[in-house]
Amino acid sequence: MRTMNIGKLAKRSGVSAKTIRYYESIGLLPPASRAANGYRVFEENDLRTLRFIQQARGLGFSVSDVLHLLSLWRDQGRASSEVKSLARRHIEEVEARIRDLEAMREVLRDLAERCHGDEHPECPILDQLASTGEE
Amino acid sequence: MRTMNIGKLAKRSGVSAKTIRYYESIGLLPPASRAANGYRVFEENDLRTLRFIQQARGLGFSVSDVLHLLSLWRDQGRASSEVKSLARRHIEEVEARIRDLEAMREVLRDLAERCHGDEHPECPILDQLASTGEE
DNA sequence: AATAAACCTTACCGTTACGGGAAGGTCAAG
């Protein structure tokens, strides 16, 4: 299979045709060449790029990070330290988000535990939300 | 202090004037009454509502959840079970997000650990992103 | 009085990473 239309690429990559066009529009994918009828024509290499993008997105890298990773991937003269520092920054962001969510979870768990959850209106959850923290 | 303009309310609540207007526009806050000059006029009760909203948002509840929580708060005949089940659903979502992030973090940590991070181009991070998982 | 600083108003664009749907051209099969 040498070349394919967007539908085929979508199926083989698991990335929707819509998203492939979007990636092209923002420069994650190079502008695809076109057939006489205007259809985009893709090659095996596009599939590899798309899979790279998909893996990176799956690890939570932003599209702009992926852009950077792609350029490093293509740059044979890169230093792995650049990749690693990008990854480190991302790990720190992920960890920060985890910490925020865990803090929420703790408060929520505590509140839910203290709430009877019956037919009565008394509710420590609402009480807590209504409290100002002042006086 | 009986009434105040939006700037004062913003300062006292810690919610920006912009966000207060936004909350009004989506129905989180009732339409504020207006002075002769068209300025919004707020009262102490609006401050209490805003603080409630802020606490709930701080626990990660969506604006639409907050809308629901506000109506339960105001409903003297509510059953605390309703509040509790809303909170439980939210806790589960938070936990799911934590799990997703933790999974990412594990993979990222492992990759970063294996990457030398020096001036050489060899990089397990890029290698992993480029691998398809097939064959 | 005039003006500047500090308020307030509405309205519209940008953010992130797409999905949905409209309106219309193209291609393979029955």
Added chain:
DNA sequence: CTTGACCTTCCCGTAACGGTAAGGTTTATT
């Protein structure tokens, strides 16, 4: 020759706001 099943571009919607523009009001100062 007419369905489908493709493909195209274009524009709207998402969540929860922030930024900025253009302009009216009020208060303070010169």
